Amino acid sequence: MTSTRARRQSTLELVAARIRAHVVDMCAGPEGGHLGGALSSADILAALYFSVLNVDPQRTDDPDRDRFVLSKGHAAVGLYAALAERGYFPVEELTTYGRPGSRLMGHPVRAVPGVELPTGSLGHGLALGCGFALAHRYAGRDARTFVLLGDGELQEGSVWEAAIAAASLRLERLTVIVDRNGLQLTGATDGIAPLEPLADRWRSFGWAVRDVAGHDPDELARHLDAGPWEPGRPSVLIARTVKGRGLPFLEGRSSSHYVTLSPRNHARAVRALRTTEDAG
Amino acid sequence: MSRATREAYRDSLLPLLHRHPELICLDSDTGLFNAAYAEEAGEQYLNLGIAEHNLMGIAAGLAACGRVPFVNTMAAFAASRALEAIKIDIAYNRLPVRIMATHGGLAAGHLGPTHQALEDLAVMRVLPGMTVVVPADAAATEAFVEQSLGLGGPLYVRLGRKPTPPLPLAPAPVIGRAQTLRQGGDVVLAGCGPYPVLACLAAADALAGEGIEATVLNMHTLRPFDTETLVAAARPASLVVTIEEHWCHGGLGGAVAETLAEAAPTRVLRLGVPDQFVTEVGNHEHLVAHYDLTAERLVRTVHSALSPAAR
Known part of the structure; x- marks a missing residue:
């Protein structure tokens, strides 16, 4: 405990903390938001936007930019927070959410700077990512494409159509x-439709797989920066995360999926994030 | 000479691929393209396998990066199975994807309702920004493929399967402009697709013999719909009859009825495939005859509507 307290937070951890703080604020707005899945993705988004992605918020139409698709589009509040922090639009605009x-x-909609394509209906993002990766390859560009999928989303058959295509097309710059x-x-993914052994499933589809703890953004960035991991294969990083991460009163609960935080719970959430940050 | 519209499309695309490097032909194992074609097209042809949602999604990703994909599947699979990808990934983003949908209408013949598309026009023409065309013959197909080069958003092209007869010589149709094939002031016969338009022409001939003059409209573009030409034709007429290889709701008949109800109220009668799944077995021509999408039915429909008892 002493050693963790003594450790200084990394830049990526600080970014992830700011993303979580914005997410909590947006979910305290009149419409609420998909809190749990945005908080579980916060470290992934921090790693992507502050280390991995070769993007420039001032040049959103640069053909050589890396592409990112938030296939689990319901985590929009997380994406908006990351984009604002990265400088795509003013952080103050986040207060207008919903x-x-x-x-x-x-x-996510394309009107928001940095959003490549709209998502929200699950099972669309990977095929879009295949299209991006293919276009880059045709154009002889080195740009990479990243797609963030939810685990519940893997129940959609179209994900696996695209997984077959990506391997068959040898899209090694797709992650x-x-x-x-x-x-x-409504509950545990493996109680509703079991996905394990998840790494083996992806491997059997021809993907290079890494299965890692999902809340150390520096470690996530190290893996993602290093891709492609195996020549000729697309890569999948299975990030083991906790839904609602950062809010002990919601962590690991499916009730965190969509939340409108009351003023009392908002204050509680803000306190919880500060405590986590201090302890981190 | 009779020719399949899908083959006319295929053959007219190849030289365009050579001239326009941004074009790309994405296949879902339709069998329309042989090995020689694939070789000739080089990396501008890609068979992505039997996965139509994936086909549309990859096309959208490519189009978002500046490519112009021609995606190939059957109308039945485009309009139903892959519809959400077309709606969200393609239409929502106004991406220039060309959806080349074969086996439209009853063209699948004996293959049955799983392969027939009798809903596709209704489904596609409701999508914002989607251009929807039904070429009536091979020449029109070639014209539309060429014209697609200047088109910004998504395009749905309903094609056939087996050879169908050509229309009598007429200028090449232009996307978005209904084609007036014959003018007459008494009734309007409006159709889309090979057999319905030919039926309109034959019916107009027969009616002229009885002193009833019909305007014949080839309404090959269902969206954007040429309201102006339709209204101008309908104003002097006492009756508009539509005919199409489509369930009666939402297709050409629906578009004509909606338009005239608002712009020039006129009696509209809609002929199409009855409100049921096809049970009859037979080829395209047999099914067209079986469901009576014929000149004789058009004539009967006009007779009974114009008879003094019906007024």
């Missing part, structure tokens, strides 16, 4: 991250 006149919809928080709207 309100009339805002461009920050409940699922999937699975936010493996183990929970979906």
Whole structure:
């Protein structure tokens, strides 16, 4: 405990903490938001936008940029927080989330700078990512493509259509991250439709697989920066995460899936994040 | 000479691929393209396998990066199975994906309702920004493929399967502009697709023999719909009859009825495939005859509507 307290937070950990703080604030707005799955993705998003992705918020149409697709589009509040922190639009705009006149919809839309394609209906992102990766290859660009999938989303058959295609097309500059928080709207993913052995499943589809703890953004970035891991194969990083990560009163509960935080619970959440940060 | 519209499309695409490096032909193992074609097209042809949602998604990703994909599947699979990917990944983003949908209408013949598409026009024409065309013959197909080069958003092209007869010589149709094949002030006969348009022409001939003059409209574009031409034709007429290889709701007949109800109220009668799944077995022509999508039915429909008893 003493040693963890003494350790200084890394830049990526600080970014992840800010993303979580924004997510909590947005979910305290009038519409609420997909809190649990945004918090489980926060470290992944921090790693992507502050280490891995070769992007420039000032040049969102640069053809050589890396592409990112948030296939689990319901984690929009997490993506918006990451984009704002990265400088795509002012952080103050996050307060407009879900309100009339805002461009920050409940699922990502292209009107938001940095959003490549809209998502929200599950099972779409990987095929889009295959299209990006293929276009880069045709154009002779080195750019990489990253797709963040939810684990419940893996129940959609279209994910596996695209998984077959990516391997068959040898899209080695395509990387999937699975936010493996183990929970979906009404309960445990493995109680509803078992996904394990998940790494073996992806491997059998022809992917290079790494199965890691999902809340150390520096470690996540190290893996993602290193890709492709095996020549000729797309990569999948299974990130073992905790739904609602950072809020002890919601962690590991499927009830964190969609939350409108009351003023009292918002204050509680803000305190909890500060405590986590201090302890981190 | 009779020719399949899907083959006319295929053959007209190849030289375009050579001239326009941004074009790419994405296949879902339809069998329309042989090995020689694939070799000739080089990396501009890709068979992605039997996965239609994936096909549309990859096309969207490519189009978002500046490519212009021609995706190939059957109309039945495009309009139903892959519809969500078309709606969200392609139409929502206004991406220039060309959906080349074969076996449209009753063209699948004996293959049955799993392969027939009698809902595709209704489904596609409701999507914002989608251009929807039904070429009536091979020449029109070639014209539309060429014209697609200048089109910004997504395009749905309903194609056939087996050879169908050509229309009598007429100028090449233009996407978005209904083609007036014959003018007459009494009734309007409006169709889309090979057999329905030919039926309109034959019916107009027969009616002229009785002193009833019909305007014949080849309504090959269902979206954007040429309201102007339709309204101008309907104004002097007492009756508009539509005919199509489609369930009666939501297709060409629906578009005509919606348009005229608002712009020029006129009596509209819609002929199409009855409100049921096909049970009859037979080839395309047999099914067209069986469901009576014929000139004779058009004539009977006009007779009974114009008879003094019906007024």
